[in-house]
Amino acid sequence: MKQVPNSQSRLVEILTHIIGWGIVFGFPFLMMSRSGFNITWMDYLRHGSIIPLSFLIVFYVNYFFLIPRYLFEGRIKQYLLLNTGLIICIAAGVHLWQEYAFHNYVKDVVGKGERHKGPPKWIFIMRDIFSMILTVGLSAAIKMSGRWVQMDAARREAEKSRTEAELKNLRNQLNPHFLLNTLNNIYALIAFDTDKAQAAVQDLSRLLRHVLYDNQQNFVTLDKEMDFIRNYIELMRIRLASHVAVETQFDVNPDSHTEIAPLIFISLIENAFKHGISPTEPSFIRIRFSESPGEVRCEITNSFHPKSQTDKSGSGIGLEQVRKRLELIYPGQFTWQLGESEDGKEYKSILVINV
Numbered sequence: 001m002k003q004v005p006n007s008q009s010r011l012v013e014i015l016t017h018i019i020g021w022g023i024v025f026g027f028p029f030l031m032m033s034r035s036g037f038n039i040t041w042m043d044y045l046r047h048g049s050i051i052p053l054s055f056l057i058v059f060y061v062n063y064f065f066l067i068p069r070y071l072f073e074g075r076i077k078q079y080l081l082l083n084t085g086l087i088i089c090i091a092a093g094v095h096l097w098q099e100y101a102f103h104n105y106v107k108d109v110v111g112k113g114e115r116h117k118g119p120p121k122w123i124f125i126m127r128d129i130f131s132m133i134l135t136v137g138l139s140a141a142i143k144m145s146g147r148w149v150q151m152d153a154a155r156r157e158a159e160k161s162r163t164e165a166e167l168k169n170l171r172n173q174l175n176p177h178f179l180l181n182t183l184n185n186i187y188a189l190i191a192f193d194t195d196k197a198q199a200a201v202q203d204l205s206r207l208l209r210h211v212l213y214d215n216q217q218n219f220v221t222l223d224k225e226m227d228f229i230r231n232y233i234e235l236m237r238i239r240l241a242s243h244v245a246v247e248t249q250f251d252v253n254p255d256s257h258t259e260i261a262p263l264i265f266i267s268l269i270e271n272a273f274k275h276g277i278s279p280t281e282p283s284f285i286r287i288r289f290s291e292s293p294g295e296v297r298c299e300i301t302n303s304f305h306p307k308s309q310t311d312k313s314g315s316g317i318g319l320e321q322v323r324k325r326l327e328l329i330y331p332g333q334f335t336w337q338l339g340e341s342e343d344g345k346e347y348k349s350i351l352v353i354n355v
Contacts, residue, residue: 013146025052050097051128054090055135061086062139071140072147087132095125182207182232185239196238203235210262218329219259222296226252226289229265233287236273244283251290258291258355261329265289265298267322268349275347276302296353304340304347330354 070079190197285302338349
């Protein structure tokens with residue numbers, strides 16, 4: 001699949017060269033024809049094509065040999081010396097050919113046999129040398145721009161590979177983290193209600209199906225992700241005491257086909273259950289999801305009961321994973337506000353993703 005764009009760009013490059021040199025070689029013939037000269041193709045090939053041909057030689061000697069082997073290798077002095085010798089040799093050859101072809105004179109229409117004194121020869125030689133220097137510069141500019149495009153493409157490909165590797169690593173970390181928290185909930189449930197524990201295992205199997213299959217895709221539809229979150233919240237409700245209130249609101253189309261990164265919200269919900277519930281004090285968790293054209297919004301507010309330093313129930317990697325995944329998948333396409341209220345009694349997280 002990667003060879004198709006390369007083949008297309010190569011074809012475009014070849015066509016560009018052909019058209020460019022077609023214009024260069026055709027321009028003298030066109031100008032001579034429009035000036036009233038009765039010129040044949042043989043005359044043009046013998047006299048008018050020598051200058052464009054010299055430009056072509058200088059251009060491609062640089063393009064295929066001098067620039068890759070000397071300029072790109074940092075051998076600047078050798079590159080300049082070789083170009084100087086090349087230009088001098090080509091300019092001398094062009095001058096000798098013109099001397100031979102035109103015999104360096106024209107007959108004066110007034111004085112029979114009298115030579116017409118035109119401009120000095122060095123003016124034409126300097127003109128040709130200057131034009132060849134410009135040709136060298138053009139060849140270097142085109143070659144360097146092409147190299148820059150290749151390097152940029154390679155950099156993008158490397159960045160893409162790195163991003164995919166990081167995302168895969170984050171998924172591998174997230175699955176055990178999520179499973180560990182859920183199994184802890186079921187373990188706590190077994191102690192006082194085995195029937196609910198069995199139902200919870202069934203709910204967990206549905207959740208794991210989403211984690212094991214949908215999580216391997218880059219994106220899932222929003223309706224599937226919302227179903228997963230609803231099941232997860234219901235699973236979490238089982239272990240909650242009566243003094244904990246959980247409110248949910250899903251303003252999302254049940255058949256929404258908006259694509260979202262899988263499991264991007266679950267760590268936020270885990271964090272709310274982790275820090276928003278007290279074993280003795282009244283607690284609450286409010287979870288709201290909404291969808292609008294081009295935007296998905298997740299707003300979670302909970303009572304704030306931070307864990308003590310001796311509590312090892314969580315490793316704290318969840319929110320850090322969320323931030324890393326957002327930066328990798330939605331760079332510059334999300335806003336995330338989170339933190340405690342001024343009185344320290346509430347914790348709010350508002351994540352808005354532009355999809």
